[in-house]
Amino acid sequence: MNIFVLLKQTFDTEEHVRIESGVIADDDVKFVINPYDEYAVEEAVQIKDDLGGKVTIVSIGPDRSEEALRTALAMGADEAVLIDPEDYQLDEHSYSKILHAYLKDQSVDLIIGGFFSVDQGSGQVAIRLAHLLDIPHVSAITELNVEEGKATAKRDAEGDTETVQVALPALFTAQQGLNEPRYPSLPGIMKAKKKPLQRLMLDELGIDEISGKTVSTEITSPPSRKAGEILQGEVEEQVEQLIAKLKEDKVLNT
Amino acid sequence: MNFDLTKEQKMIQEMVSKFAEKEIAPQAEHIDKTGEFPYDTFMKMGELGLLGIPFPEQYGGSGGDTVSYAIAVEEIGKACGSTGLSYAAAVSLGAAPIYYFGTEEQKQKYLIPLASGKALGSFGLTEPNAGSDAGGTKTSAVLEGDHYVINGEKTYITNAEFAKQVIVTAVTGKNDKGKKIISAIIVPTGISGFKITSNYDKLGVRGSNTSELVFDNVKVPKENLLGDPIKGFNQFLYTLDGGRISIAALALGIAQAAYEAALQYAKERTQFGTSISKFQAIQFKLADMAMELELARNMIYKVAWLKDNERPFSKEASIAKLYASEVSSRITNQAIQIHGGYGYMREYKVERYLRDAKLTEIGEGTSEIQRHIIAKKIGL
Numbered sequence: 001m002n003i004f005v006l007l008k009q010t011f012d013t014e015e016h017v018r019i020e021s022g023v024i025a026d027d028d029v030k031f032v033i034n035p036y037d038e039y040a041v042e043e044a045v046q047i048k049d050d051l052g053g054k055v056t057i058v059s060i061g062p063d064r065s066e067e068a069l070r071t072a073l074a075m076g077a078d079e080a081v082l083i084d085p086e087d088y089q090l091d092e093h094s095y096s097k098i099l100h101a102y103l104k105d106q107s108v109d110l111i112i113g114g115f116f117s118v119d120q121g122s123g124q125v126a127i128r129l130a131h132l133l134d135i136p137h138v139s140a141i142t143e144l145n146v147e148e149g150k151a152t153a154k155r156d157a158e159g160d161t162e163t164v165q166v167a168l169p170a171l172f173t174a175q176q177g178l179n180e181p182r183y184p185s186l187p188g189i190m191k192a193k194k195k196p197l198q199r200l201m202l203d204e205l206g207i208d209e210i211s212g213k214t215v216s217t218e219i220t221s222p223p224s225r226k227a228g229e230i231l232q233g234e235v236e237e238q239v240e241q242l243i244a245k246l247k248e249d250k251v252l253n254t
Numbered sequence: 255m256n257f258d259l260t261k262e263q264k265m266i267q268e269m270v271s272k273f274a275e276k277e278i279a280p281q282a283e284h285i286d287k288t289g290e291f292p293y294d295t296f297m298k299m300g301e302l303g304l305l306g307i308p309f310p311e312q313y314g315g316s317g318g319d320t321v322s323y324a325i326a327v328e329e330i331g332k333a334c335g336s337t338g339l340s341y342a343a344a345v346s347l348g349a350a351p352i353y354y355f356g357t358e359e360q361k362q363k364y365l366i367p368l369a370s371g372k373a374l375g376s377f378g379l380t381e382p383n384a385g386s387d388a389g390g391t392k393t394s395a396v397l398e399g400d401h402y403v404i405n406g407e408k409t410y411i412t413n414a415e416f417a418k419q420v421i422v423t424a425v426t427g428k429n430d431k432g433k434k435i436i437s438a439i440i441v442p443t444g445i446s447g448f449k450i451t452s453n454y455d456k457l458g459v460r461g462s463n464t465s466e467l468v469f470d471n472v473k474v475p476k477e478n479l480l481g482d483p484i485k486g487f488n489q490f491l492y493t494l495d496g497g498r499i500s501i502a503a504l505a506l507g508i509a510q511a512a513y514e515a516a517l518q519y520a521k522e523r524t525q526f527g528t529s530i531s532k533f534q535a536i537q538f539k540l541a542d543m544a545m546e547l548e549l550a551r552n553m554i555y556k557v558a559w560l561k562d563n564e565r566p567f568s569k570e571a572s573i574a575k576l577y578a579s580e581v582s583s584r585i586t587n588q589a590i591q592i593h594g595g596y597g598y599m600r601e602y603k604v605e606r607y608l609r610d611a612k613l614t615e616i617g618e619g620t621s622e623i624q625r626h627i628i629a630k631k632i633g634l
């Protein structure tokens with residue numbers, strides 16, 4: 001089973017996002033494996049442990065992404081590929097094209113990604129890639145069973161669970177609940193140091209030039225919310241206070 | 255000069271911090287209240303390779319370094335001081351002496367289960383009348399044929415009740431000048447005449463097991479002698495030097511937790527119509543804490559680095575242990591102060607930090623003894 005995992009390094013979800021001169025400041029920030037991609041890594045390693053094969057982690061990102069890749073290797077993946085986005089302004093369209101440029105030449109049985117990345121949150125890259133590779137995909141899966149030549153997945157469908165069967169090769173995106181990602185063990189961490197990590201430039205993938213279909217023009221913080229107010233006293237008093245306030249703020253008409 | 259952690263050290267920090275937050279921190283309050291030893295947590299830590307960080311793979315270890323180990327103690331201590339102390343004692347006192355001074359056979363038999371996390375170890379030096387003055391050891395081990403016969407007692411021994419064996423220091427004879435020879439002997443628990451009880455009611459680190467040992471004609475084969483029969487005393491001084499790094503890291507972890515709690519609370523608490531974090535008196539406390547933490551951490555990393563690079567580190571270990579434990583008591587105390595009355599209540603956790611931190615000024619050599627060692631090292 002040749003399994004590829006699409007992985008992105010993202011801000012730790014507990015990090016406070018700061019915007020400095022129009023861009024998101026990433027100095028002094030803690031980075032982690034995108035939490036949904038962590039489920040993807042765990043699932044891939046479990047499938048490999050059951051059925052044999054190889055797990056390759058693929059990421060497009062800056063140098064610091066190596067840390068996330070090494071963590072995935074420490075969890076049990078076998079190899080990693082880090083593609084340098086150079087100085088291009090990329091979007092979901094161009095990311096999926098780069099991944100396609102790499103994966104079209106690989107022998108693929110299974111591709112697993114995260115449902116979406118917690119930073120951009122578009123949830124598009126993986127399924128666009130499935131389209132480019134012309135393979136089926138199932139998104140937001142909570143269970144995956146792989147057999148000879150086919151796979152059955154359960155997915156979240158508006159509160160219900162849908163069961164989908166697809167022929168391999170296929171692409172899946174992981175939703176929370178798919179599994180409980182393991183902690184990379186100490187021996188795993190020490191072994192990860194020696195596992196192969198290939199760095200690729202875009203021209204090595206036959207890409208001379210690339211641009212997105214969309215351009216990000218401005219990034220702003222959400223307006224800060226005013227602190228709430230807790231009303232005191234008996235219920236009736238509180239109701240009166242509330243009505244007075246609502247009138248004051250012109251939510252209620254007098 | 256390079257102040258960066260390596261990729262592996264960072265990954266270990268990340269993993270231990272996550273593990274400690276999810277698996278250790280949630281039980282910290284319970285084990286502090288009940289004094290229950292978190293044995294299952296130790297088995298989980300064993301599976302992740304945490305009990306074997308500084309030992310090579312051939313002995314069941316993870317092949318990490320002292321810096322990584324210190325980082326792990328800090329992260330675990332930050333989540334729970336009790337678990338942190340028992341962890342530090344299991345690795346630095348229970349397992350390390352076997353790695354440094356054991357025969358190949360002893361390593362195979364005793365180190366592998368400890369380093370691979372299948373069992374816990376313990377180290378018994380302190381006696382009712384021999385604490386700081388280890389030379390005052392009275393427990394005796396008399397060679398009779400091919401066995402040592404041990405008699406005596408030990409107090410305040412961490413992990414002994416849950417340990418597979420205890421490394422026990424005992425007087426094995428006298429040298430030419432009539433001075434006591436003190437050696438270390440590996441004594442398996444559960445053998446005839448070896449009684450372990452854990453009835454201490456402690457101020458802090460209440461979830462860490464602390465035991466009293468009584469030896470009544472305990473017979474162990476003479477191969478259980480650990481290390482050099484004559485130089486045993488110096489060997490366990492080396493053990494204690496290494497152990498001090500871990501107690502310093504434990505002190506740092508507890509202090510870091512107290513600082514983070516105080517910083518957050520200061521921002522949330524309002525008095526006189528403003529956040530108390532706007533008062534210079536509170537800001538200066540937090541600034542001092544940040545400074546002390548930074549200094550303690552730098553010193554701990556430095557001494558761990560010295561040890562990893564096989565340089566002398568005895569003076570630096572004492573400096574790190576002395577400084578980190580004293581600032582830990584100060585920081586945890588000030589954290590309560592910043593919390594006011596709330597800090598005095600169990601619910602806000604910071605009172606536990608102070609009770610746990612105090613131990614680090616006593617265990618593995620009191621602050622006075624650390625100053626004594628530093629004074630000697632600077633030629634006094």
Ligand SMILES: Cc1cc2nc3c(=O)[nH]c(=O)nc-3n(C[C@H](O)[C@H](O)[C@H](O)COP(=O)(O)OP(=O)(O)OC[C@H]3O[C@@H](n4cnc5c(N)ncnc54)[C@H](O)[C@@H]3O)c2cc1C
Pocket residue numbers: 343347377378379380382384385386387409410411412413459464613616617618619620621622623626
């Ligand atoms: C929770 C806990 C866990 C422990 N775990 C272990 C363990 O696993 N193994 C083990 O062997 N021991 C352990 N100990 C024992 C610990 O190492 C001793 O308590 C410590 O070394 C101090 O010895 P003491 O209690 O006899 O105090 P004492 O030595 O009697 O000291 C009393 C006071 O006198 C001071 N003092 C003593 N000598 C001098 C001097 N020369 N100059 C100036 N001041 C001096 C001390 O600093 C202290 O302030 C543990 C203790 C505790 C509380």
